[in-house]
Amino acid sequence: MKLKKEFITHNTQNESLLVPTGSADFSGIVRGNKTLGAILGLLKTETTEAEVIEAMKERFDAPEEKIASDVRKVIDELRKIGAIDE
Amino acid sequence: MTGIYRFAGVNVQIESLLPDIHKLCEAYRSSGEPDITVASVQSDIDLERERSEAEDVKEGRPVRRFSPGYLETLAVYRAIAEKMPYCDTVLFHGSCVAVDGEAYLFTAKSGTGKSTHARLWRELLGNKAVMVNDDKPLIRIDGSGRAVAFGTPWDGKHRLSSNIAVPLRAVCALERAADNSICEISKSDAMPVLLCQAYRPSDPLALSRTLSLIDRLGVRFYRLFCNTDVSAAQLSYETMKG
Numbered sequence: 001m002k003l004k005k006e007f008i009t010h011n012t013q014n015e016s017l018l019v020p021t022g023s024a025d026f027s028g029i030v031r032g033n034k035t036l037g038a039i040l041g042l043l044k045t046e047t048t049e050a051e052v053i054e055a056m057k058e059r060f061d062a063p064e065e066k067i068a069s070d071v072r073k074v075i076d077e078l079r080k081i082g083a084i085d086e
Numbered sequence: 087m088t089g090i091y092r093f094a095g096v097n098v099q100i101e102s103l104l105p106d107i108h109k110l111c112e113a114y115r116s117s118g119e120p121d122i123t124v125a126s127v128q129s130d131i132d133l134e135r136e137r138s139e140a141e142d143v144k145e146g147r148p149v150r151r152f153s154p155g156y157l158e159t160l161a162v163y164r165a166i167a168e169k170m171p172y173c174d175t176v177l178f179h180g181s182c183v184a185v186d187g188e189a190y191l192f193t194a195k196s197g198t199g200k201s202t203h204a205r206l207w208r209e210l211l212g213n214k215a216v217m218v219n220d221d222k223p224l225i226r227i228d229g230s231g232r233a234v235a236f237g238t239p240w241d242g243k244h245r246l247s248s249n250i251a252v253p254l255r256a257v258c259a260l261e262r263a264a265d266n267s268i269c270e271i272s273k274s275d276a277m278p279v280l281l282c283q284a285y286r287p288s289d290p291l292a293l294s295r296t297l298s299l300i301d302r303l304g305v306r307f308y309r310l311f312c313n314t315d316v317s318a319a320q321l322s323y324e325t326m327k328g
Contacts, residue, residue, distance in 0.1 A: 008290055010297040014274050019281060019297060023288035029281050 001075075002046045007083045009040045016040060018083065026081040032074075035060070039074045043084070049075055092116035093166065094175045094224040094236040095251070100162055101125035106155030107162050110239045113249050122169050130161035163222070163240045167285040171295035175226040177285035180257075181242075182218040182235045183207050189218055189235040189252040190326055191225070192310075193283045194260040201242060203260060203312060206319035220246035222285075225254060231304025256306040256326045263311035266318045268325045276307035 003009070006024040010017045016037030018030035030036070038059060042052045049071065056067045078084050088101045091114040099120035100107055107126075134157040142149045167177040180193035181204040190207075192200045201220050208215045218235045221242030227233045233254035241247035259271075259279040280300050287293045308326060312318035 005290055008293050008297065010294070010301075012274065012277065012301060015277075017277075017281070017297075019286065019293065021288050021290055021293045022286045027282075029278060031278070 001043070001048065001084050001086050003040065003043045003078070004083055004085050009037070009044070011037055018078075020081075020083075024082070026083065028081070030077070030081070030083075035070060036074060039071060043075075043078070090116050090118065090120050092118065093238055094170065094173070094226050094234075096170070096173045096175070097121045098166055099123040102158055102162065103128065103131070104155040104158050106153070107159045110159050114239060121173070122166075124162055124165035124169070126158055126161045126165065130165070131157045134158075134160045134164070159240070163238075164285075168287045168289060168292055170224060171287060171292045171299060173226070174228065174299060175224050175236075176296055176299050177222055178225050178280075179222060179283040179285070181220045182223040182254075184216045184218050184235070184250065184252040185211060185214050185323070185327065187252065188255040188328060190255060190322075191223065191235060191257045192260050193257060193279060195282070198260050198262060199312070199314065200260055201244060201246075202314055203310075203318065203322070204246075206314070206316050207323060209316050210319040210323060216248055216250070216252075217241075217246040218248060218250060218252055220244055223247075225303075227299045227303050229302070231302045233303055233305055254305050255328065256308060257303075258308040258310050258322060258326065261309065261311050262313070264313060266310075266312050266315070266321050268308055268310045268312075268321055270325075271307050271309050273303070273307055275309070 006021045008019050016032050020026050042055050053068050053071045089108045090099050091111045097116050097118045097120045131154050139149050180191045181200040182189055182191045183204050192203050194200055218237045219241050222240045224236045225233050234251050235254045236251050237247040237249050310322050
């Protein structure tokens with residue numbers, strides 16, 4: 001899976017954003033913290049949910065279950081707005 | 087049909103199928119060499135019709151029928167807005183008023199009352215308040231974040247605009263309320279409304295440039311809760327002016 005090309009990631013000083021181009025069906029904005037930014041960054045290239053969880057475990061010092069559940073939650077939301085190419 | 091016009095300091099050659107766009111842009115005609123060219127084809131006009139009808143259905147209102155010539159004016163502005171990020175310029179959905187040589191952009195989703203609030207400024211300030219553009223001004227943002235608002239002929243249903251360039255002092259996000267209040271907000275707080283009301287190109291690279299331009303936009307940001315009494319304009323003007 002990977003992020004569709006119609007979705008652009010953008011990091012400001014305080015937050016991470018996912019912004020759809022004018023040709024995407026979804027017209028809102030996804031905003032989040034650095035965790036979201038890291039997950040979005042990993043989804044820019046072809047990957048799997050397990051690989052994203054593994055990469056996040058290496059970057060963040062948090063319980064494995066917490067990381068796995070955060071990653072699943074984000075990917076589920078991205079699927080809902082049509083931002084993921086399976 | 088072809089003509090060259092100057093918008094936000096950029097010479098745009100417009101190649102159209104119908105004459106309406108050239109009539110609309112007459113006051114912006116330029117004799118310079120084109121910096122960019124936009125050419126519309128029948129499918130662009132058809133796409134504008136589909137978008138307009140889909141929006142009417144989404145908003146739950148009767149579907150409006152527009153002439154092909156009018157729809158082509160929309161298609162041309164869309165094509166210009168797609169290219170403007172490469173000229174450090176973004177199209178914003180909002181009503182922009184200039185007073186004493188400084189511009190103020192009121193932005194919000196459709197139907198909130200941007201044009202109504204701008205009308206209250208004209209009521210309050212008379213000839214001192216000059217409409218830059220009542221609907222879709224272009225904003226150029228230089229490398230240090232300074233912004234200039236430009237009039238364009240795509241100026242909303244009341245047709246209010248001037249072919250002028252005015253330094254942008256503030257962006258004000260409007261929300262309807264029974265009582266008037268205003269506060270200065272951080273750029274981070276203004277980000278959602280800025281991103282939603284800026285034109286988002288279909289081209290990912292142009293969108294990325296748009297986001298970088300908004301990032302460096304160095305003006306003041308306010309959130310105004312307002313009703314339609316002229317006292318709302320008094321409050322926003324007194325708070326935001328230099």
